[in-house]
Amino acid sequence: MSDSIGITAALGLTVLTLSFPDPGYFGILQENFKPVDTSLSFSLQENSKIRTLSTTASSPGEDLDGLLYVPTLHRGQCPEAAGLIPVNATRRVNLPDTNSINLIALAPWINPSCTLAYMAAAQMDPVKTFIFYLPDNSTAIPPLANNARWSIGDGGRWKTTYRYPVFAISGSTGGLIMQNLAYYSDNVTNMPNGEILSQHIDPRSYIRLAAEVEVSGHNSLPSLWVFLLIVLGILIMIIAVTSFFLQWLQRKRREALRRRVISGEVDIEALGIRRVTVPASVLQQMPLYTFVSDNAVPKSSSDTSTQSSPPTSSPAPLEPPSSKPEAPSSNPNNPNSPTNPIASQPSPLPPADPPLSEPSKELPPHPAPFSQPTCAICLDDFTPYETRIRELPCHHIFHPECIDPFLRQNSSLCPMCKLSVLPADYSPPITNAMVRRERLLRRMRRNLHPHDPPSIREVLRFPRSVVRSSSGAGTGAVAPVLPTTEVPAPVRVRPPSSGGTSLAPPDSAAALRAQGAEIRERMLEAEAARAPVWRKVVGKMWPRLG
């Protein structure tokens, strides 16, 4: 809306005679405005001799058209104009009394005060533009806009005061138009060729001069830009909608998988996407207590404790799961009991440097469920009544300073028996990769057994730790040789989902694991090879989209 630099410059002026019925009776309709035959009426085409003085409120490419008239000044204003404007030149009163018809004002540029008076008068009317001419009758192009001739003495402020563009035409053209404005201001009969015109045109119609100022910037380029912008906008919108939809879909799938993991239906460890680690909160829940050698505890003390520690040679594969930490707690409650010869020793020494600063479930010293004299990570022996140990849910014990970093950073599996230490209802953060992998496995399962109802329970029917697909590109399958100090792994049956699964001894478990991993890997490859081309392409373009 401001007079920006060079957005609009007049290219030409066209004046012609229009006839139109009285809008008071017929309304303002575009088709009612008809040009009068140019051989019988006034017309003028000025192509170059036009200057742009002000571009206020004009927009590039938008031609300015309207009925020509001379604004009426107040009495006493600009007396110099009297000789330059014919008495019966078209005035506002000679035009339909409506603001719905665009007007173009025409006036001679006599002096600053006259100009200001005219422009102020035109401001009252629905003018599209104001056309001035210097009353010098010159045929030359008017001076440039910055010429002193156009100076009003307000430093150009008038250009913003009046909300219409202003142009200048040569004196001779201006005078000619002004002269014709006098001809075409009244009834048809008074006009040149009025006799003939009145035969063709309803005498009640208006016949007036109209002008059109053609301005620059009028070409197809803007519409092309608009078109491109629209296309771009549509594209962006499509992308945004698609993205939102996919995000929503992935979120929904992640939540669904998380629910299934928590309910025990899916074993996230078996997906083999990512090494699942143990959060600190879960780690703190694991019992921490001072080691008591089972050799140090005499058999007689097993009366007081509900569960005596089995000797090294006797494995206890079906230890009742929980209730373990509480059960033997009666033992250290009476360390001074005469039945316990070791108990005369001073109470457990606090460790020199506590491995965990945060509070953990610290239990009184009691024998570990199995005879494990050595920490399998650092290979150091535990010192009875001195070493603090952490017991995993599988009842294997380690130095907290050995097992904690391992579980926090490396794995969620017991280093000895490979059972998960995570609670059954624990779900690690679900990633899209996990969702994708899980869906793939499920689809494969369905393809392999098309007659069975698809059930993820069957895919992952092994306990959490037994099936663990190898994420690497296939590895030689060798059963790990476990340390000799290891006691047979007590297989803790995961309560909710995998109940009733057979208890595999460590060797066959490892073999099974390797086999399962291998089959899984092959199935995945086969599945990937079978995927349709479009899915591969889509998968490449948006890897997160499964």
Add this chain to the structure above:
Amino acid sequence: MSKAQSPLKRLTRELQDLQDEPNDAVLRLGPVDDDLFHWHAVLKGPAGTAYEGGLWALSITIPPNYPNAPPKVRFETPICHPNVHFQTGEICLDLLKDKWAPTITISILLTSIQQLLTSAEPDSPLNVDIAQLFRQGDWAGAESLIRYYTQVERWDGR
């Protein structure tokens, strides 16, 4: 959070245990120049196999977060095996990757590598030539090729 213990103690312990109970799978096993983070081993070919009589030098690099992370083991003597790269000596073994557990010692690892010699997995090969023979069931060809390389590329004590 407690800081992981330095692997030095565990490595010292492993070395001590190794002296008490030497491993039959290796001719020698120990640190290079008293650098406990870099071990050197000479593996023996299991008797009754095509690898019988073979000797291979291996380099073992211990990571700083050992034993929570597996050591890097590499054949220095070329060996003809589907899961070992002939030039680089890289070993494709699950224990060295995702099946690693901190309970596994270097000695156990070498026993496992010796087991790998007899239980190759030709479907994930690092040496495609010998793996192809395995897959085609050309046992005679595979065995002769292995025997050839076992003799030609034998570790010579240096």
